[in-house]
Amino acid sequence: MPSLREIRRRIASTKDIQKITKAMQTVAGVRLRRAQNRLFAARPYARKLDEMMKHLAAQTADERHPLMTPREVKVSALIVVTADRGFCGGFNSNVVRSAMESVREGSPKPGLVCVGRKGSDTLSRQRVEILTSHTNVFQVLEYAQARDIADEVTGLFTSGRIDRVDMLYNEFKSAGQQSLVTEQLLPVPPMEVEDDPGFTGYVYEPSQPLLLNDLVPQHIRFQLWRVLLESNTAEEAARMMAMDNATRNANDLIDELTLTANKIRQETITSELMDIVGGAEALK
Amino acid sequence: MADGYSLVIVTPSSMAFEGEARSVLAPGTDGYFEVLIGHVPMLTSLRPGILTIRNEDGRTQYAVSGGFVEVLRSQVTVLAETIEEVGAIDLDRARQAEERARGRLESAEEGVDVERAKASLDRALNRIRASAGLQ
Numbered sequence: 001m002p003s004l005r006e007i008r009r010r011i012a013s014t015k016d017i018q019k020i021t022k023a024m025q026t027v028a029g030v031r032l033r034r035a036q037n038r039l040f041a042a043r044p045y046a047r048k049l050d051e052m053m054k055h056l057a058a059q060t061a062d063e064r065h066p067l068m069t070p071r072e073v074k075v076s077a078l079i080v081v082t083a084d085r086g087f088c089g090g091f092n093s094n095v096v097r098s099a100m101e102s103v104r105e106g107s108p109k110p111g112l113v114c115v116g117r118k119g120s121d122t123l124s125r126q127r128v129e130i131l132t133s134h135t136n137v138f139q140v141l142e143y144a145q146a147r148d149i150a151d152e153v154t155g156l157f158t159s160g161r162i163d164r165v166d167m168l169y170n171e172f173k174s175a176g177q178q179s180l181v182t183e184q185l186l187p188v189p190p191m192e193v194e195d196d197p198g199f200t201g202y203v204y205e206p207s208q209p210l211l212l213n214d215l216v217p218q219h220i221r222f223q224l225w226r227v228l229l230e231s232n233t234a235e236e237a238a239r240m241m242a243m244d245n246a247t248r249n250a251n252d253l254i255d256e257l258t259l260t261a262n263k264i265r266q267e268t269i270t271s272e273l274m275d276i277v278g279g280a281e282a283l284k
Numbered sequence: 285m286a287d288g289y290s291l292v293i294v295t296p297s298s299m300a301f302e303g304e305a306r307s308v309l310a311p312g313t314d315g316y317f318e319v320l321i322g323h324v325p326m327l328t329s330l331r332p333g334i335l336t337i338r339n340e341d342g343r344t345q346y347a348v349s350g351g352f353v354e355v356l357r358s359q360v361t362v363l364a365e366t367i368e369e370v371g372a373i374d375l376d377r378a379r380q381a382e383e384r385a386r387g388r389l390e391s392a393e394e395g396v397d398v399e400r401a402k403a404s405l406d407r408a409l410n411r412i413r414a415s416a417g418l419q
C-alpha cells in the first residue's frame with residue numbers, strides 16, 4: 001500500500017500534466033481553425049485551375065502532355081506526408097506503417113520522399129530507400145515549399161529517373177476524423193472532360209500546347225500544396241483529439257487517486273481511533 | 285457600372301482581390317496587355333512582372349510572380365502564384381532570395397536545377413524592381 005503522501009504527490013503531478021495537455025488542446029484548436037481557413041481559402045483557386053485544365057485538356061486531347069502520359073513503371077516514388085511534431089495520437093505512425101507496407105508489397109518498391117520530420121526520422125531508421133527528405137515544413141507553411149517539393153519530383157519524372165509518383169497523407173474529414181489516402185500525382189491522371197454548354201471558347205495566348213506547358217506544372221504544385229494543407233489540418237485535429245483524451249484520462253486518474261487517498265485516510269483514522277479506544281479500554 | 289467588370293485575383297493561399305475594375309494591365313508571356321470591358325474571352329499565362337488595376341479608387345500596383353488570366357464576358361479571373369501589393373514588398377527578403385538564387389546558379393554543381401534557380405532569380409528581381417519603381 002502506497003503512503004498517503006505518495007498518492008497526494010501523484011495527484012498533484014497528474015494535475016500539472018493535465019494543465020499542459022489542456023493548454024496543448026487549446027493551442028491545437030486555434031491552429032486547427034487557422035489551418036481549416038487556409039484549406040477553404042485554397043478552394044476558389046482549385047476550382048478555377050481545374051476548369052482551365054479541363055478546357056485546355058479537351059481542346060488538346062489528341063496530343064498528350066508529357067507530364068500526363070503514363071509509361072511503363074520501372075521506378076516509382078511515394079511522397080510520405082507526416083507531421084513535424086508528435087503528440088497527435090496515431091497520426092504519424094499510421095502514415096509510417098502504411099508507407100512501410102507499400103514498400104514491402106510494392107512492385108517496383110517505391111523510393112520515399114519524406115515530408116515532415118516525424119516520418120523522415122522514423123523511416124530513415126528502416127531499410128527503405130529515401131530519395132529526399134523535407135523537414136520543418138509545417139511550422140511556417142508557405143506555398144513556396146509546396147512549389148519546391150513539386151518541382152523537385154517533377155524534375156525527377158521528366159529526367160526519367162522515376163516513372164510514377166504517389167502521395168500518401170492524412171485527409172481531413174472532420175475535427176474528429178482523419179483518413180489515410182493515397183493519390184496519384186504523376187503522371188497527372190486524365191481529367192474527366194464534361195461539356196460545358198455556356199463555354200464558348202477562348203483566344204489562347206500563347207498557343208494551347210505552350211499554355212499547357214505552364215498549366216500542368218502549376219497543377220502539380222497546387223495538388224501538392226492542397227495535400228500539405230490537408231495534412232496540416234488533419235494533424236491539428238488529431239492533436240486536439242489526442243490532447244482531449246489525455247485531459248480526460250488525467251481526470252479519471254485524479255478521481256481514482258483521490259478515492260484511494262480518501263480510503264487510506266479513513267483507514268488511518270479508523271485504526272488510530274481503534275488504538276485510542278483500545279488504550280482507554282485497557283486503562284479501565 | 286457600365287465601364288467596369290468584376291475582377292477576382294486568387295492565389296493558392298488566399299483571395300487577393302475581389303471587386304470592380306475598369307482596367308487591368310498584366311505581364312503576359314508575350315508582353316504586357318490590358319483588359320478593358322468587352323475584351324474577347326481569353327486564356328493566357330503570365331510571367332513575373334507588375335500588374336496594375338485601375339478602378340474608382342485609383343490605381344493599384346502588384347508584383348505578380350506568374351500565373352494565368354482568364355477573361356470571360358463580364359468576369360476576369362487572375363490565378364497568381366503569389367501576388368503582393370507593391371508597397372507591401374519586403375525588400376530585404378527579396379534581396380536575400382536574389383542572393384540565394386545567384387549563389388545556386390554560380391555554384392553550378394551537379395544536381396543544381398538551373399531552370400528552377402533562374403525562375404526564383406526572376407521572381408526575386410521582379411519584386412526588387414517593382415518596389416524600386418515605387419520609391
